[in-house]
Amino acid sequence: MSAETTELDSPTRQARRSRAVLLLVAAVLAAADLILKAVAEALLSTGATTDLGPINIRLLYNRGVAFSLGADLSPWIVITATGLIIAALTWYTVSSAPSMTGLSRAGAAMLLGGAVGNFIDRLDGQGVVDYLHSGWFPTFNLADVFVTTGVALLVLGTIFPRRTRNDH
Known part of the structure; x- marks a missing residue:
């Protein structure tokens, strides 16, 4: 293999690696979210609430999307629409x-992982499991934190592009 071939393969390998890492991180984050939702359902299905100061842990189901928008729609409409968006x-x-x-890649992985976690949770038709309640903000879950943080990181990474060694 010549040095020319190795140089041509390197960007292709780097592109594949960046895609694979993004998808792997998104899958791990979605799995972590789904595990926490299962634990929340198991521990809080009796109506129990845990007060952690600024946040209460209590079980709620969101049949809509963000801030319960679309909660009156048929579950298959919400599932189809969110599936297409994802x-x-x-x-x-x-x-x-x-x-x-x-x-930006970290933000994209968080955004995708959170979106997939909520999507998979939604597939049973019961809605998304929410368990973090502040009293002044709608109840949310770890996937919602991933989505919100992911969007912020994605935007910040776009606004502040990477610098090369020649930039001053």
């Missing part, structure tokens, strides 16, 4: 991953 989001993040900054 498919588009996955295509965008996977195709863009090689050109993203590390911060």
